[in-house]
Amino acid sequence: MSIQKPSIPKGTRDFGPAVVARRNYIFGIIRRTFEKFGFAPLETPTLENLSVLTGKYGEEGDQLLFKVLNSGDFLKDVVAEDLVAGTKKVLPKIAEKGLRYDLTVPFARYVVMNRHQLTFPFKRYQIQPVWRADRPQRGRYREFYQCDADVVGTDSLLCEAEIVLMMTEVLNDLGLTDFTIKINHRRVLSAIYQALGGEGTEIDLFTAIDKLDKIGREGVEKELTGRGFSQDAIEKLFALLSVEGPFTEKLERLLAGFVTAGVPPENEQGYKGLQDLQRVVDLLQQSGYQDFAHLDFDVTLARGLSYYTGCIFEIKINNVNMGSVSGGGRYDNLTGAFGLPGVSGVGFSFGVDRLYDCLDELNLFPAATQTTTICLIANFDAEAESAALPVLRQLREAGIPSELYPDHKDKLKKQFQYADQKGIPFLLLQGSEERIQNKFKLKNMRTSAEQLLPLDEVLTALTQAQ
Amino acid sequence: MSIQKPSIPKGTRDFGPAVVARRNYIFGIIRRTFEKFGFAPLETPTLENLSVLTGKYGEEGDQLLFKVLNSGDFLKDVVAEDLVAGTKKVLPKIAEKGLRYDLTVPFARYVVMNRHQLTFPFKRYQIQPVWRADRPQRGRYREFYQCDADVVGTDSLLCEAEIVLMMTEVLNDLGLTDFTIKINHRRVLSAIYQALGGEGTEIDLFTAIDKLDKIGREGVEKELTGRGFSQDAIEKLFALLSVEGPFTEKLERLLAGFVTAGVPPENEQGYKGLQDLQRVVDLLQQSGYQDFAHLDFDVTLARGLSYYTGCIFEIKINNVNMGSVSGGGRYDNLTGAFGLPGVSGVGFSFGVDRLYDCLDELNLFPAATQTTTICLIANFDAEAESAALPVLRQLREAGIPSELYPDHKDKLKKQFQYADQKGIPFLLLQGSEERIQNKFKLKNMRTSAEQLLPLDEVLTALTQAQ
Incomplete structure (x- = not known):
């Protein structure tokens, strides 16, 4: 056994006692909130079959999956020609398992496998690490924790309202004060697309809108022009996106904008999205919600377009230079890929590693989370x-x-x-x-x-x- | 995306809300005990470099490591001749990371990497899952949790005494009453080997002794004869192994046996082992320890021979048909493989999955660990x-x-x-x-x-x- 200078893989971290104590402080607040709202804990295995994971996160996601070599003689089915054909040919022969990439797909798999035992609506939370072979950078690690809460088996907008309540409670309990909970609705985005007159494709439009805060109006215009949108459509778009004001006023102005742009009233898509958002606001008001100043109806919020179909959420901590610390939304067919269609659900996730970095930067950790021995x-x-x-x-x-x-x-x-x-x-x-x-x-x-x-x-x- | 019937890899498990609550009950008791004894939490990454893991667990351990495929074009260095040479040639070219196999080696790696920042003696506990590509069976899973507590940087036998205290406290708190904490010492085993007259090899002797409760005296005799031990040596062995009685009496009888067998007094090996064990008993007595009836000086306990050098421990729950639920021991050179020799340490580990099965079988879970919503x-x-x-x-x-x-x-x-x-x-x-x-x-x-x-x-x- 030769002596070696040990190291850990890039993008991974050791957490010493002081850091574990601080991380547990964050986990504790999130867990307490989830449980107060009636979510029960679930844990799924680190190893999932690649058949469960592959194709669920898009082409890029498949690339970022960590794959685990079969044990024993993993080469037994590989022949020399396979090497020429490349990784796509070899991979299925040498690896049938991978590491959990998020908590949502394993949750959907669990629901489908246990659908006859579960009581619906099924509310679960899950706090576990996930792994992505991403390029490590600030706030992005290859092994990091997600804290998810989801409800499946109901389309009640009460669930959306409760997500806002939980997000607010966790951030308040952590001592964060300068944050924005951005909310949008996939159907609002679809209605905007229709209002432009049906040029280009929906996905091109959403991808471009999503970049607005990074590349600005000019950049978005350029991208849309390249994708076949006319100047007229682009101007209509920015008229709609430019609605300002508090949440409810923005809703009203966008509604007026839809009417002006000629979105027909029988277009359930667009008006249903606005109604949903109004209903969430009403439920929050009835609950006695006090933090409307933190809510923003952000028409430019698009998020992972893969499976969201209703309200979508994202949290930004404004006084720290850091990507979103939480996100989520409603999905109408997450379990469809596993043979159980038509189960609507909604959920969201906190990224603990980013929350940690925010609290650290803002000096918000209580001093007492440090030692064990008295x-x-x-x-x-x-x-x-x-x-x-x-x-x-x-x-x-x-x-x-x-x-x-x-x-x-x-x-x-x-x-x-x-x-x-x-x-x-x-x-x-x-x-x-x-x-x-x-x-x-x-x-x-x-x-x-x-x-x-x-x-x-x-x-x-x-x-x-x- | 085709519809598939989802499954999870064999040897892995989903834990639904009721099971998670019960597991957290066990984790909570172990964590509270570790912290009460001044151990601070550490967490290490799931992914470790294979250079850190390989060669630390013996040939069989290397086989049982889960290896993770390099991301990107993992085949780029593989040529057709490598396929002929087999997995040993191909593996280093396609996988440089593996899954954590236990918590001890990552702990040693952490100590070496952080030796200039750490305060010694360094006491840490670690509660995390580990992965082994073992054949799944009752009480044996491919993904399971270990709960370790170790002290490094001191050879004080107080640490051994405290391990016995912690083991007893955890088992008592869990409501387990019929258990045995088996204790032995590697130097006692070495002295026994010497007392036999130096035939065969130490490792053959220990391996055979370790099987006594499975294959019986006859089986052990047969195995030892096959390994070159004489009938005279074998009889000497069973005379030494047959010591009976409470802990301290057994110590005295074995000491007398060593003298009879002609182990020279200047042989520090054997007598030091007995002295250590007597000192641990003395410290426990001074602490007011009440559970001596649970302690057994088990001369046949050998355990993982790889790195233990002093006292060794194992816990058996007697009224359940289940392998050991805890084990540990002292090691004098665990960090040596990473370039930091001469750091003595001692530690032990609870297997939560086996403890769970024991509590379940004995109906020892409190009824209140079930629900979240009131x-x-x-x-x-x-x-x-x-x-x-x-x-x-x-x-x-x-x-x-x-x-x-x-x-x-x-x-x-x-x-x-x-x-x-x-x-x-x-x-x-x-x-x-x-x-x-x-x-x-x-x-x-x-x-x-x-x-x-x-x-x-x-x-x-x-x-x-x-």
Whole structure:
């Protein structure tokens, strides 16, 4: 076994104790909110059959799937001609499993496999890592956590309203104040396409609109012209996109815009989208929702066009330079690919790694999410060690996470450093003098204050300090 | 996209809400114990470089590693002759990453990579899944969780004593009463080998001893004879292995056996092992440990021989037919393979999936680990829905996980079934009559008892019921 300098794969990370504690703080808030809204936990395997994953995330997604080599003689079906034919020919012969790419497709698979046991509407949340062979960059990792909540088996817009409530609650609980929950509706986008007169294709239009904040109006115009949209259509488009104002006013203005543009009233597509959005706003108002200032009806929001069919959502933290920290929407046929059509659902996902980076940048982590050990007992000599053992037991029985420094051969200075570097707030000492008095010296590591106390008062002091 | 009947890879599992809740119950007890003993959480990536994993788990382990195909054109370096040479030639060209196989090797890698930032002794716990391409069977899965706690950077036997304390606390907290914590020492095994007169090899001896409870004395004798051990040596062996009695008496008898067998007193190997075990027992006694009846000095315990050098541990739940649920031991050179020799450490691991099966078989899961939603508000009609929304908000603000049934078009019977099948303990109704009185009907789904209450009393009743 040769000696090697170890490393970890690019795009992956080790999380040390302080970071795990902070991540758990975020997970805890998200989990508590999901459960408060009646979502129950689900976990699916890391390994999924490639037949389940492939073709669900588009051509690019298939490229980004991590594939796992079959075990044993993975080459047994590969012949020399396969090498010439390339990876597409070889892949199905050597790999039948892959790593989970998101939580939505495994959820759909689970629903279909268990449809006879599940109670619908089925509300589940899922907090697990996913893997993508993407190029790593700021806020983008190859292994990262998603926190999803979905309801399937109902088309009630109450679910959309509750997504807004949950998004708001999580962000408020995390201490984030400057955020925008962007909402749009796929049918509104379709109606806009129709209002332009049916030139080009829907998908070209949406792809171009989606880039508005990156390439600006000029860039979008250029792209649309190249895709066969007339100047007249483009002007109609920007008239519709330029609606301004609070949520409900924007809805009204876009409605007026549809009428002006001649979208026929019997076009359920467009008007249904606006009605849905109005209904979500009404439900929020009836719920006593207080944060309308954070909601934006963003006509340019398009999102992953693959399976969304109704309302779509996205959250942007405004005072941090970071992509969206959450997104979601309604889908009418997610389970169709697995043989169960016509099950409407809606869901959304938080990206914990991005939320972490936002909280970190804004200094929003509470100071208390740092340490586990509350008290370190110093270890002078063999006698002190024996005397410390029952004390240690009593501290732990009182629910105070505690350690006895394991080696009395180490100098007291080193033991102090150990407490200091681990962020342990209290040090307990019993030298020969204190032992005669049957007392302990309790040192507050932050203030350096020392108290001479009998054990029961040590327990009380440490319990209160927790 | 063709329609397919979905499935999951063999040896993997979906965990629905009830199972996740029960698993979290186990994780919670283990985590709380680890933290009470001053261990801090660490998480390492699922993907590790194969250079880190390969060669650490023996030849068989290398076979059981899940390897991940390189992304992009994974075939670019493979030529036709490689196919003839076979998988050993092809593997390094197409896969450089693998899935975490245990938590110990990634921990050693982490310690070496971060040795200048870490405070030693470094105590970490780690609760994450691992993957092995093993043949699935009862209690053995291809994806399963390990819960590890390790200390590195000290050879203090206090750490061994604390492992026994933690093992006992976790099992007691889980309600398990009929268990044995088996303890042995690698140096005791080495001394036994020497006592036999130096025939055969150490590893052959240990491998044979390890099988004693499976193949019996006769089987072990046969195996040892085949490996070149004389009848005299074999009889000496069984004389040593046959020591009986409580922990400390066994230690004394084995010591006498070593003297009889002529192990020289200057042989630190054997006597040091016995001294270590006696010291662990002494430390436990000084700590006020009450469960000596659960401890067994099992001279036949050999465990994974790869890296253990000191005390070794294993837990068996006696009233369930299941392999060991926990194991561990001291290692003197785990980080040596990564270029940091001479760092002694000791650790152990719980297998949560086996613990789960034991608790399930013994009916030891508390009934309360089942549901998230406490109260379902029935949804009669549009008017009831609007009236329910602020009530729902107040329930949640009071910390009561609650749902409003999302669709008032569904019959009340269906809504009742929904609450029943999800195990929701309370149903809240407000029909037109109750609305006039400004009261609510609160139905206990288990007892079918109904109360007519104003909202504040509903909140009180549900808060108390949680």
